[in-house]
Amino acid sequence: MMNNRNTTNLAQLRQLDLAQFKSNSQTIQPGDVFVCRQGPNWDSHKSIDEAIGRGAVGVIANKPLELDVPCILTPSFSSSVSLINQYYQYPQDKLVQIGVTGTNGKTTVAYCLNALLNRQFKSAYTGTLGCQFSDEQVELDNTTPDAISLLNLFHAMEQSGVTHNVMEVSSHALSQDRVSIVDFDVVVITNIGSDHLDYHRSRDDYIQAKLRLIDRLKPGGIAVINLDDELALAMIERCRSKARVVTFSMADPGADIFASEITSSCHGGQFRLIYQGQDLAVRTALPFTFNIENSLAVLAMLTAIDIEISIAVDMLATMEHAPGRSEVYMMENGATAIIDYAHNYDSLLNLLENVQRHSCGRIYTVIGVTGDRLADAAAIGELCSDRSDHVFFTTDNPQGVCQEKLFAAMTSQVSKDNTSSDHNRQNIIEQAVSCLMPEDVLLLCGKGPEKHQYISSNKNDPQPYIGDFAALMQAGGMRFPNGQLQVEAAIA
Template sequence: MKKCHTVNLNELRQLGAIRFQSNSQKIIPGDVFVCRQGPNWDSHQSVDEAIQKGAVGVIANKPLDIDIPCLLTPSFSSSVSLINQYYQYPQDKLVQIGVTGTNGKTTVAYCLNALLNRQFKSAYTGTLGCQFSDEQVELDNTTPDAISLLNLFHAMEQSGVTHNVMEVSSHALSQDRVSIVDFDVVVITNIGSDHLDYHRSRDDYIQAKLRLIDRLKPGGVAIVNLDDELALAMIERCRSKARVVTFSMQDPGADLFASDIASSCHGGQFSLSYQEQQFSVSTSLPFTFNIENSLAVLAMLTAMDIEMSAAVEMLATMEHAPGRSEVYPLKNGATAIIDYAHNYDSLLNLLDNVRRHSQGRVYTVIGVTGDRLADAAAIGELCSSHSDYVFFTTDNPLGVCQDTLFAAMGSKLVIGNSSTNPDRQCVIERAVSCLMPDDVLLLCGKGPEKHQYISDNKNDPQPYIGDLAALRLAAGM
């Protein structure tokens, strides 16, 4: 090939690309490397590394002196459009379901996908990776970039997938990562406060979440939680764009209304009012906040044209998402709960529910990620005030000194009911040794993760045994 050889779309097809990759460190032989000039790094400088790793072609935004085929486009967005054309718009061949919210989106998306797979061939894309058919793909972010999404959608289409349930983060909405997707159904579980290190204000965060509604297809369905203080703003955003379906635990005027609610560490029951009919609903998901998540799942199932009676039966046998309110009875009569809760709102919800349903003492193991340093003091104070004892430990410091995180977490404590130790596995072992019958141990923040991001390089995760494995070793499970 001649240097700076520019290929057209037909020649690109002849390369037989395995996939397109914008991260040079993740190139495998047969990939086409896609360059991007970002605010902090221009990946045109990584072309040599991509070629060394086996890239068979490059899509660039400026001429390059290379000896493999290179397709020039005027911008990265143009490159995305080209790849979309290459794949023949695979996202449009799937029923696209988007889930966002400060809390609950993983539970809702993961569980909905599991239930849809009983009638369709569905995929899940989110915090727990991308899962479809026999594929399990690890993801760097809850919502991947547009090129990664196109790779995944193409693979889904090739596997016969008909539905994709996707968690859509505020970062992804703010950065237009899902601009290639027109959703058939969306749900906003709730809007609290989170990621204010990235969003300039809570209003910016709210507006990012609401942008999911703008991604709906004409005539699409928006599922709205009437109990959220921003419900009216969500409904207003849907005006003349979408059909709105509402759910509530407080407002009998909602399309799906839950009453006579009973919940515990082991599940919940409620009476559901829907289209002038009453249904008795059971769920294995613990705590009151999962009643809200269950309502969201039921609403989305009906948006998929599944009869409510069938949806209720499906919900009764629904399993929890990994690392989300996983309840483990221990041999000595205590209970351990593994939960991904890591922001203030989710921790408050979890701790309030545990306090309401526990008879013994509450022990909490918690860390604060490096990007939540500003929230560390409030989180430390919350966990201390709602626990009999709190163990502060490591949870993805992302380059922030762990002692700095510990100091912030302990800065507002008024009682001496805490300790610090960066060795998370050691902390769990010590916490388990404190437990007596009826006590509850909360392992918060990591969920199913088996790594720690000690540095800010997310391509360099450090291995961690995982909270469940650490619990099993400590408790002899």
């Protein structure tokens, strides 16, 4: 009976001249099919009229309905996803799927790996910076989209000849089974710290969510593991009898890929790479020590898909940074500005420690806390105050939380008199730039390349923001006034 129903449903879909499938009525475009879902807080069957009004040519529902457009009935949302998967003929299985997770570094690793893969293959990137493949740039609501959005994207990738997809996989996505339709060929866990504890009830829940990426590996797949992470043994144990393990390390010579004689600065980094008896000199243009770790992860992933190590090392030497990740700019007076997406405690500590290690002047930090990280705001504020000469607290996606409440939390554990606050991020960047003297460093943290602010909790209503780079340009004093994204090594 179910098979007959599936056959009928597929036949109905194939009769439609449809564009894409959408589960959010507010994003429906003419030609889309609206997919209903009964969630714990909202039943989107109530949004059908809005979807049809926006141009939906069909509806996939979980209850019988009389509509003016074709209505395809399935018993559940998961059945609807399976139907769409059949309609697209399982496009995810036609790509080499590479998953990247971790508290920090996943955007840099995924974005840079994709850029290098595109030199030999036709690769796609899916993550915090959107979805990029061929000439397509698709904005995403989440780092890891829902299953229906992923199927739309995978189908488009397949149609354009993409062979590899490098995807950031967030802890939210793993917890919510958003990637349950994907069997990965290779995965990497860059590190596991603490994050999103507003959503995950405890750090252990957060850790378990991250480890679920290993469970999504194909039989015989490869897991790339950071031996320097305190949870490395738990990761390796999770792989037992399921996956081949490739390890990397900056501390353990027993790792499959080991970096020694490491030097790093804002100029980039260099190290000796020990791999299968070979000793290779490696250079990377990515600044700071934490990007040595990211570079090792990229090298390990390249070898996991059978790219010869000497070729991988040559590729790494010309690898460019991901947008908004440790972008370093010279100011005309000899100061330095760094735009970095660092926004959680671990990533901010990493960044501030590296800048302290390589700077001679004062450190100024511009930072906000997102509304979903209110619980972390006090620790983040204290860290930035302790590690900076002055901290400028400002707005960074409050998501419906009162900004004054966020400011109060950020300053609640600050013991030094070295903070300022301003709701207007552009204004406070201008204030910070006016303080800079030669050899000083200005860190613009949290936004990276983002050009919006989520002031309300409605992610479908972003407010425009000119972006940290444009705000820095307008504040004046840039060595490259024409706005060219030229990045210089500025810290000794």
